[in-house]
Amino acid sequence: MSDALVTLDRVDMTYGGHGSGTGTKAVAGLTMAVDKGEFVAVVGPSGCGKSTLMKLVTGLHIPEAGAILVAGERVTKPVSIVGMAFQNPTMLPWRTTLDNVLLPLEIVKPHRTRLRTHKAEYVEKAERLLKLVGLEGFGDKYPWQLSGGMQQRANLCRALIHEPALLMLDEPFGALDAFTREELWCVIRDIHANTDVTIVLVTHDLREAVFLADRVLVMSARPGKVIVDRQVDFARPRDLDIMYERSFSDVVSELREHIAEARVKVGA
Amino acid sequence: MSDLTLSDEPDEQAVAAARAQAGVSPLLLAAMPWLVTLGFLLFWELAVRMLDVAQFILPAPSVIFEAIVKYWPAIWSNSLQTLYTTLLGFGLAIIFGLALGLAIGWSKAVYAGLYPLMIGFNAIPKVAVVPILVIWMGIGTGPAVVTAFLIAFFPIVVNVATGLATIEPESEDVLRALGASKFDVMWKVGIPRSMPYFFGSLKVAITLAFVGSVISETIAANSGLGHLMLAAQSQFNVPLVFAGLVMLAVEGIAMYAVMAWVEQRTTGWAHRGGNA
Numbered sequence A: 001m002s003d004a005l006v007t008l009d010r011v012d013m014t015y016g017g018h019g020s021g022t023g024t025k026a027v028a029g030l031t032m033a034v035d036k037g038e039f040v041a042v043v044g045p046s047g048c049g050k051s052t053l054m055k056l057v058t059g060l061h062i063p064e065a066g067a068i069l070v071a072g073e074r075v076t077k078p079v080s081i082v083g084m085a086f087q088n089p090t091m092l093p094w095r096t097t098l099d100n101v102l103l104p105l106e107i108v109k110p111h112r113t114r115l116r117t118h119k120a121e122y123v124e125k126a127e128r129l130l131k132l133v134g135l136e137g138f139g140d141k142y143p144w145q146l147s148g149g150m151q152q153r154a155n156l157c158r159a160l161i162h163e164p165a166l167l168m169l170d171e172p173f174g175a176l177d178a179f180t181r182e183e184l185w186c187v188i189r190d191i192h193a194n195t196d197v198t199i200v201l202v203t204h205d206l207r208e209a210v211f212l213a214d215r216v217l218v219m220s221a222r223p224g225k226v227i228v229d230r231q232v233d234f235a236r237p238r239d240l241d242i243m244y245e246r247s248f249s250d251v252v253s254e255l256r257e258h259i260a261e262a263r264v265k266v267g268a
Numbered sequence B: 001m002s003d004l005t006l007s008d009e010p011d012e013q014a015v016a017a018a019r020a021q022a023g024v025s026p027l028l029l030a031a032m033p034w035l036v037t038l039g040f041l042l043f044w045e046l047a048v049r050m051l052d053v054a055q056f057i058l059p060a061p062s063v064i065f066e067a068i069v070k071y072w073p074a075i076w077s078n079s080l081q082t083l084y085t086t087l088l089g090f091g092l093a094i095i096f097g098l099a100l101g102l103a104i105g106w107s108k109a110v111y112a113g114l115y116p117l118m119i120g121f122n123a124i125p126k127v128a129v130v131p132i133l134v135i136w137m138g139i140g141t142g143p144a145v146v147t148a149f150l151i152a153f154f155p156i157v158v159n160v161a162t163g164l165a166t167i168e169p170e171s172e173d174v175l176r177a178l179g180a181s182k183f184d185v186m187w188k189v190g191i192p193r194s195m196p197y198f199f200g201s202l203k204v205a206i207t208l209a210f211v212g213s214v215i216s217e218t219i220a221a222n223s224g225l226g227h228l229m230l231a232a233q234s235q236f237n238v239p240l241v242f243a244g245l246v247m248l249a250v251e252g253i254a255m256y257a258v259m260a261w262v263e264q265r266t267t268g269w270a271h272r273g274g275n276a
Helices: A050-057 A097-106 A119-132 A148-160 A178-194 A206-212 A240-244 A246-267 B009-022 B026-051 B061-070 B072-106 B108-123 B130-137 B141-165 B169-177 B182-219 B225-234 B238-266
Strands: A004-015 A024-035 A039-043 A065-070 A082-086 A166-170 A198-202 A215-219 A226-231
Touching (some): A024 A050, A024 A065, A024 A198, A024 A226, A039 A206, A050 A166, A050 A198, A097 B169, A097 B182, A119 A148, A148 A178, A178 A206, A206 A246, A240 A246, B026 B061, B072 B141, B072 B182, B072 B225, B130 B141, B141 B182, B182 B225, B182 B238
Parallel strands (some): A039 A215, A082 A166
Antiparallel strands (some): A004 A024, A004 A065
């Protein structure tokens, strides 16, 4: 575990109540580690604190107890080596797609001071990314001129433009149709294969998790913690066809059982 | 499957009729406002003549028009005075409304602190404030400007604050996770986002500003359309009262059109599919 990029050690997080003990406990004793270059998927019943995990790792929330380390440093404020993408693409409608993709560079140092003087270089980089996700030539379109799938592609570009070491994805494909979703799975798979980026994918979709990830973490119902850590050993590069193989569905149904158990425990 | 084909003559006609109904010709659409206005005036004129309504109850449009021509110099100078006070008050409302709206949308504490006060101020009928303004500033331009300001200010504040307060949490998270300051988030997302709300509110605010200035002119002024109408009323010159109303309507429509045009030009992106 020496080259872990992200480490969470017995993390507790409660919403509301202001420490009076009346709030909702989102995660409790959450412990996990993600290695450099690894692709980890986090699955679990709804309301298990997956989105809390996103906010904790990016430094948007500071935990009540336990420690979070990203790139060897204790997280006490937002971590700019992280790129984020949510289910809702939240493109800014008054900016063209290209300007939306460039937005993080207007925030992150050292780019924010260099952006004006090195504009051409950055634009070229953004256009390379757009091409990578299949949006070549759409840079000057406004987001509302793009379909939902195209907006989500642009959203990925925006998350990647500042070359983050860690990419945090919160159900980015949840609202898309099945075909677009599979296409974007391959886009993410190729991005992971061609760069040394570390990816944490929060998802409800077990097939998505097993297809993409090196490791799948199953979280318990609220308050969430990791209850299963399942290695996924299919050889890379993976083809969409592996989803129709027996061994693939075995892993999926195994995970499904774990989640079913986690949900039963809540009901009891 | 041959019995599914439509060959009946009446059906074809029905389809043609439906088609005609679905698409209104753009020429007709452009002419409609004029046609309806003209029709309204014509109806008014005929009704007054046929029912023989007395002039001091309801003058016919032709009589009002005569009054406009007859008293044009007075109407013109008073119209300019009203326009001047209205625009001055409106301008102040923009400056302070924008500033306060940004402050309120920016900070929850400012919002919590000022909200009850704002509601209270807005609930006061502005006509009740004019006597106080007269004590402070004398009669005339001063109270008219301030009344226009007070009444136009509120919708601007509320709209700007709403635009800021309804930023999608994901947008804010994406930026804050990158280390964006509150100012960055406001500058990159909040302020552009609130602009359609702001420009939309200007259409409401300019109309209200006229209400404010005329109220004040009616109570305490030596000039302006409100004063003109009050003076005409005391002489039972009802056509002149109506001439004042017509001028107010004309100024109101003109300023509304200007604001609508500004809105279109500045925030075309918010009206998707238009000529953005």
